[in-house]
Amino acid sequence: xxxxxxxxxxxxxxxxxxxxxxxxxxxxxxxxxxxxxxxxxxxxxxxxxxxxxxxxxxxxxxxxxxxxxxxxxxxxxxxxxxxxxxxxxxx
Amino acid sequence: xxxxxxxxxxxxxxxxxxxxxxxxxxxxxxxxxxxxxxxxxxxxxxxxxxxxxxxxxxxxxxxxxxxxxxxxxxxxxxxxxxxxxxxxxxxxxxxxxxxxxxxxxxxxxxxxxxxxxxxxxxxxxxxxxxxxxxxxxxxxxxxxxxxxxxxxxxxxxxxxxxxxxxxxxxxxxxxxxxxxxxxxxxxxxxxxxxxxxxxxxxxxxxxxxxxxxxxxxxxxxxxxxxxxxxxxxxxxxxxxxxxxxxxxxxxxxxxxxxxxxxxxxxxxxxxxxxxxxxxxxxxxxxxxxxxxxxxxxxxxxxxxxxxxxxxxxxxxxxxxxxxxxxxxxxxxxxxxxxxxxxxxxxxxxxxxxxxxxxxxxxxxxxxxxxxxxxxxxxxxxxxxxxxxxxxxxxxxxxxxxxxxxxxxxxxxxxxxxxxxxxxxxxxxxxxxxxxxxxxxxxxxxxxxxxxxxxxxxxxxxxxxxxxxxxxxxxxxxxxxxxxxxxxxxxxxxxxxxxxxxxxxxxxxxxxxxxxxxxxxxxxxxxxxxxxxxxxxxxxxxxxxxxxxxxxxxxxxxxxxxxxxxxxxxxxxxxxxxxxxx
Numbered sequence: 001x002x003x004x005x006x007x008x009x010x011x012x013x014x015x016x017x018x019x020x021x022x023x024x025x026x027x028x029x030x031x032x033x034x035x036x037x038x039x040x041x042x043x044x045x046x047x048x049x050x051x052x053x054x055x056x057x058x059x060x061x062x063x064x065x066x067x068x069x070x071x072x073x074x075x076x077x078x079x080x081x082x083x084x085x086x087x088x089x090x091x
Numbered sequence: 092x093x094x095x096x097x098x099x100x101x102x103x104x105x106x107x108x109x110x111x112x113x114x115x116x117x118x119x120x121x122x123x124x125x126x127x128x129x130x131x132x133x134x135x136x137x138x139x140x141x142x143x144x145x146x147x148x149x150x151x152x153x154x155x156x157x158x159x160x161x162x163x164x165x166x167x168x169x170x171x172x173x174x175x176x177x178x179x180x181x182x183x184x185x186x187x188x189x190x191x192x193x194x195x196x197x198x199x200x201x202x203x204x205x206x207x208x209x210x211x212x213x214x215x216x217x218x219x220x221x222x223x224x225x226x227x228x229x230x231x232x233x234x235x236x237x238x239x240x241x242x243x244x245x246x247x248x249x250x251x252x253x254x255x256x257x258x259x260x261x262x263x264x265x266x267x268x269x270x271x272x273x274x275x276x277x278x279x280x281x282x283x284x285x286x287x288x289x290x291x292x293x294x295x296x297x298x299x300x301x302x303x304x305x306x307x308x309x310x311x312x313x314x315x316x317x318x319x320x321x322x323x324x325x326x327x328x329x330x331x332x333x334x335x336x337x338x339x340x341x342x343x344x345x346x347x348x349x350x351x352x353x354x355x356x357x358x359x360x361x362x363x364x365x366x367x368x369x370x371x372x373x374x375x376x377x378x379x380x381x382x383x384x385x386x387x388x389x390x391x392x393x394x395x396x397x398x399x400x401x402x403x404x405x406x407x408x409x410x411x412x413x414x415x416x417x418x419x420x421x422x423x424x425x426x427x428x429x430x431x432x433x434x435x436x437x438x439x440x441x442x443x444x445x446x447x448x449x450x451x452x453x454x455x456x457x458x459x460x461x462x463x464x465x466x467x468x469x470x471x472x473x474x475x476x477x478x479x480x481x482x483x484x485x486x487x488x489x490x491x492x493x494x495x496x497x498x499x500x501x502x503x504x505x506x507x508x509x510x511x512x513x514x515x516x517x518x519x520x521x522x523x524x525x526x527x528x529x530x531x532x533x534x535x536x537x538x539x540x541x542x543x544x545x546x547x548x549x550x551x552x553x554x555x556x557x558x559x560x561x562x563x564x565x566x567x568x569x570x571x572x573x574x575x576x577x578x579x580x581x582x583x584x585x586x587x588x589x590x591x592x593x594x595x596x597x598x599x600x601x602x603x604x605x606x607x608x609x610x611x612x613x614x615x616x617x618x619x620x621x622x623x624x625x626x627x628x629x630x631x632x633x634x635x636x637x638x639x640x641x642x643x644x645x646x647x648x649x650x651x652x653x654x655x656x657x658x659x660x661x662x663x664x665x666x667x668x669x670x671x672x
Contacts, residue, residue, distance in 0.1 A: 001437070003433075003435070003436060003437055003438055003454060004434065004435070004454070004455055004458075005458065006454075007454070007457060007459075007464065008438070008452040008453075008454050008457075008464045008465060008466035009342060009452075009466050011437065011438055011439045011452050011454060011466075012439050012450050012452045012466050012468055014439075015437070015439040015441070015450065015452075016450075026310050026312045026313070027312065028312055028315070028350035028351075030350070030353075030458070030459070047259050049256070051256060051257070051319070051323070054357070055357075057315075057350055057353055057354050057357070059258065059312040059313070059315055059316055061260075077458055078457075078458035078459065080349070080350045080459070082310045082311050082312035082313070083310075083311050083340050083342040083343065083527075084309050084310060084311075084340065085309050085310075085311050085314065085338045085339055085340040085527075086309070086338060086339065086340060086509060087228070087229065087276070087278045087337060087338050087613075087615055088337055088338060088339055088368040088369075088370055088371045088613050088614045088615045089278055089281075089337070089371070089611050089612065089613035089615040089616065090371060090566055090586070090611070090612040090613045091611075091612075
């Protein structure tokens with residue numbers, strides 16, 4: 001696991017997981033601009049297809065194990081945990 | 092007199108007249124259906140709703156001057172001398188008597204305050220036709236008459252299904268299948284109505300815009316997918332589009348560098364606009380700021396209510412060139428050690444105090460913006476996933492600056508109750524409370540203006556909210572961003588706004604105006620007002636990009652008693668004035 005590529009919230013969440021192979025984490029994957037075929041295949045295996053060539057931020061639901069694998073890829077810049085938002089009405 | 096049959100307002104008026112004579116009814120004339128006599132020889136009369144047995148014959152009451160407009164039905168209207176209310180109440184078949192209300196054109200209050208009727212008079216052709224308004228929210232009531240025939244499709248992310256190209260989850264619904272998706276929350280229907288309703292007395296800003304709805308599961312990664320989806324639909328149809336996001340959070344850097352904001356920036360452009368609510372933390376001390384002197388410690392205090400919060404988080408950000416060590420002190424005096432930045436290994440550590448469990452994460456600089464982010468999680472005593480509430484009382488976040496220069500620290504509180512943990516003391520900062528996605532550079536970020544504080548509920552009762560009228564709503568979150576960029580952009584009416592009521596949602600009757608409309612407040616309500624306006628602008632010029640839209644809105648906004656072009660961290664560039672848009 002390359003902790004320099006994962007944000008604080010994701011590092012905290014990974015620390016608490018019991019089953020590292022359970023797909024528990026909704027994340028953003030920030031990549032280098034140009035991806036080789038191995039990288040694209042990795043993303044396809046995660047259910048991600050690039051819709052435009054310029055896309056460098058992807059979303060996926062993954063396990064802690066996959067996060068570890070992703071963090072070790074040189075084409076991955078960083079990984080961020082999705083946060084839960086709220087509606088902004090009063091009451 | 093059967094007092095319990097009269098509604099409170101009516102009983103009050105009756106008793107005032109009994110005590111003080113007809114003159115007392117003048118005060119009530121303002122709101123009740125009271126008809127003052129033309130001469131002093133005639134009695135004051137009143138118009139009322141009468142709830143009675145459906146087929147009962149009430150014609151015998153005419154000898155008391157009580158005239159009914161209907162001879163049958165369970166709700167009838169009547170015209171009678173005010174003193175005859177006593178006889179009316181004695182009638183066994185009558186269950187309830189309510190006053191007729193003097194109505195005002197309240198439904199147009201929001202529009203009037205921003206001169207929208209004048210704009211529409213000048214530009215009757217601008218209705219939002221040919222523009223897509225995307226609403227990423229709690230869904231929509233697809234059968235509400237306000238949207239009939241204009242909901243193109245719904246991506247319900249909460250339903251099981253194969254999803255769409257932008258996200259392999261949820262179900263995409265069109266046509267007859269739209270009704271499978273439900274808005275049990277009601278927020279999304281209300282928001283969509285503000286932007287695009289074409290029904291009844293509460294018309295939206297863009298009543299002919301088409302709607303693409305995403306019912307979100309509230310994960311910001313899936314909201315990002317939703318933005319991509321809506322713009323993809325718009326690409327396919329060759330239409331300009333504006334996406335409304337009346338949602339937000341505070342687990343980000345508050346500088347627009349978060350992932351959702353980056354995706355919004357990448358997705359927006361000519362004919363592709365995102366409009367966000369600024370947030371409703373104007374009254375809440377969720378943000379603390381301090382300059383931590385070199386080689387010094389600093390303490391920030393925050394209050395946790397007893398027995399409420401299951402988890403409390405602190406989200407702290409400071410410059411990447413500095414390094415702070417972080418510690419926590421519980422209300423009972425138990426402390427963690429100071430934890431330094433760990434740039435290489437696992438930056439997360441757990442501490443079990445006598446009264447709590449604490450995790451502190453202190454990684455190296457965040458790759459997105461180069462700043463340091465630390466995260467603190469506090470849970471009550473327990474084990475594994477099971478824990479009691481977080482200990483109530485005053486907690487301390489202690490920081491130690493080991494570097495040779497001073498550093499500014501910003502921290503935000505989050506909790507699982509929706510907002511009950513707040514900073515106290517000198518570190519409280521009433522600013523920098525606009526988080527993602529409102530913090531996105533390209534998003535149009537909207538503050539709330541209070542255009543109305545009273546409305547009539549479904550039971551005929553007048554409701555008044557404790558807000559100051561005709562000014563920026565006190566709950567509207569303040570900017571600027573953490574990097575001092577100016578946000579919000581503009582203010583629009585956000586309280587109290589009457590809009591479409593989802594038939595699938597349960598609201599307290601005091602909020603319901605009638606069977607189709609509901610009163611809500613928030614920057615959630617202000618944002619779709621501007622989204623609707625943007626739809627009108629895009630209809631006129633489909634190539635407007637975010638910067639152009641913001642410039643147009645800025646040039647047509649103002650803050651009362653301030654020079655043109657002034658910026659304020661609560662108002663943005665001020666209340667929109669649409670008259671000459």
